[in-house]
Amino acid sequence: MADIELRRLRAFVTVVEEGNITRAAQRLYIQQPPLTRLLQSLEEEFGVKLLERLPRGVEPTEIGRVLFQEAKLLLQRAENLSATMQRATEGKQGNIRIGFTSSAALHAFVPNVLRRYREVYPRVTAQLEESGSTELLQALVNRTLDVAFVRTPVLGMPELKIERILQEPMMVALPVGHPLAQNAGEPVALNMLNNEGFILYRRPAGQGLYDAILAACYRAGFSPRIVQEAPRLTSCLSLVGAGLGVSIVPACMVRLGGDGVVYLPLSNAAELHAPLYLAQRKEVAQRKDQQSSAMINTFCALVKSQLDEAK
DSSP, X not given: OXXXXXXXXXXXXXXXXXXXXXXXXXXXXXXXXXXXXXXXXXXXXXXXXXXXXXXXXXXXXXXXXXXXXXXXXHHHHHHHHHHHHHHHHTTSSEEXXXXXXHHHXXXXXXXXXXXXXXXXXXXXXEEEEEOOHHHHHHHHHTTSOSEEEESOOOSSOTTEEEEEEXXXXXXXXXXXXXXXXXXXXXXXXGGGGTTSEEEEEOTTTXXXXXXXXXXXXXXXXXXXXXXXXXXXXXXXXXXHHTTSOBEEEEGGGGGGOOTTEEEEEBOGGGOOEEEEEEEEEGGGGGOSOHHHHHHHHHHHHHHHHXXXXXX
């Protein structure tokens, strides 16, 4: 209903609650004559008598009681709608689409952020999607995702803003029967793997990790012999457990365990780390869809606050 319609209903409800036009006018901060005209116009619009005038006040007719109950519900819904729109404008209500790679989901930081976001903004529904870094970044460009945790800052996407938020060590994943697996906890120098067959996360899906591993091997004096490329890091671990080769994975993958897989740290000389990036569209702040922009901005702000707390 238009504002004037809500105003007339609010006036009617107030009069019924007070049982007196003078007191209702005081409560509404208007003069008595304008209030009386509002009530008369409401009766004229519905074509029925809504109030009985008594010597010391007013009371609703039977039809007026029906309107009183319905009007109270409508006014409450109108108030709720206003609050809902305000929350949406502030990024506190709506739907946000969040992407992440499988390895990002295993890092304790990401589920902690998602849990904290749900606590702080319970009226925002988070739609989650897991995929490879390249696919997630393309989804951001295509506007089917709002924000994503990725491992690779893919070049050639000027529409995106990609920030490194943290990095973690890389680990060597070995078959349980491998000779190096007997040295539990001992750091492994990369050149000790120069004769091994490598199982790597395929480059199109994880270009950053793939290229970093190859570059580290070259620095260590050899070119890795890649025997298999897997579509997911979890697939890499399955192939390692089957004895098909060794792999190098982010330290968070240790949480998966894996049958027949042993994890060992890499020596510091390898200079291998797995970064985690937060990606979004650059033009979010200028979007006409202010609700989505506000939610993305509040999510990114929460990520940064969680990083500060973790330091």
